[in-house]
Amino acid sequence: MRTASVKDVADRAGVSVGTVSNVLNNPDRVSEHTRERVQGAIAELGFVRNDAARQLRAGHSRTIGLVVLDASNPFYAALARGAEEEATAHNFSLLLASSLEDSRREARYLDLFEEQRVQGILLSPVGESAPRVTDLAHHGVNTVLVDRDAETQDYGSVSVDDVHGGRIAVEHLINTGRTRIAFLAARSELRQVADRWRGAQEAVAAATADGRDVSLERLEADALTTLSGRAAILDLVQRDRLPDAIFCANDLLATGALQGFIMDGRYSIPEDVALVGYDDIEFASSAIVPLTTIRRPAEQLGKTAVRMLLGDTASERTVFEPELIARASSTPR
Incomplete structure (x- = not known):
């Protein structure tokens, strides 16, 4: 027929x-x-x-590609929701892909989006992004980084000041009377993780300079996931002396850490160990011990990135300030 x-x-x-x-x-x-x-x-x-034929005639489609580090992370799900809402408001569709923090997988999706002649790409990169983004621009595909600051002036970005976020997280723990602080993280090559660690170090250095006896150590998990956070804590509780505060690189790790302490049963949050996460995902406020965390405006990041991509500001840099959300997991001693 x-x-x-x-x-x-x-x-x-x-x-x-x-x-x-x-x-x-x-x-x-x-x-x-x-x-x-x-x-x-x-x-x-x-x-x-026949949308494929229309794309060939127009040179591009009415779609926007979004590549995030992990679509199963509620933070990136919220970011994608914001991007989709803004794209829909401009009569565009959003194509979502997850790199799973794998640079080769990321490259395949970028190639696919270019082949599909998307209007532009929003990218939360795994590593160095400048060479690939420059190539895309030369091929007529504008790109805006999301959740990462641009490395050059050649393209735009929408990000959060994660150094400041790490700093205010640890300052909060110090101000609640904690002195032995650990930073629980994974994937230290990711810029976001590295920046949060740097902020934590700055907070401890400032406290030490003021004469306070504060220490900071780094704990490594296998991944930025709930299960990895739980496993890291179940290993940690075998030590003779635990830190009295743990700052986690994201809320998934913090959620797993909370589970680990509950499963072990010997330590209470926050009486024995204060806990701070990062992102303020929806679950953070409804955890069995509501989680203190650093809030990043996920949906606003997505919406702003789409507006930049479709407007005349695709080469601008927008940096949002993180916010400390204090809850029961880090009440003062």
Whole structure:
């Protein structure tokens, strides 16, 4: 059975092919009466537009590609939700991909999005991004980094000041009377993790300079996940002396850490160990011990990145300030 064409729709509706094209692509240019006739013909004939052919003619599609580090992380799910809402408001669709923190997988998705002639790409990169983003720009594909500051002035970014976030997290722990602080992290090559560690170090250095007896150690988990956080704590509790505070690189690790302490049963949060996470995912406030965390505006990051990509500000840098959200997991001693 032959698929209905644009010409078939035009003949059925008694209009020109150009009018059908306007109804499909620029409906505001066509009167309501004519739109209804054309849409009626489309429904009768079962017409489905050939978007691939339209992309070839236009040189790009009405889609935006988004590559995040881990789509299963609620933070990136919220970021994608914000990006999708903003894209939809501009009559664009969002294609979501997860690199799983694998640079080769990331490269494959970037190639795929370029082949699909997306309008642009939002990228939360695994590593160094400048060479690939520059290549995309030379091929006519604009890119905006999300959750990472741009490395050059050649493209834009929407990020959060994670150094400041790490600093205020540890300052909070010090101000609640904690002196033996640990930073629980994984994937230290990720810029976000490295920046939070740097901020933690700055906070301890400042406290030490003021004469306070504060120490900082680093604990490594296998991944930035709940299960890895739990496993790290179940190993930690075998030590003779524990830190009295743990700052986790994200809320998933912190959630796992909380589970680990509960499973072990010998230590209480926050009486024995204070706990601080990072991101303020939805679960943080409803955990069995509500989690103190550093809030990043995930949805706003996604929305801002789409506006930059579609507007005239695709080479700008926007940096949001993180916010400490104090809850029961780190109450003062």
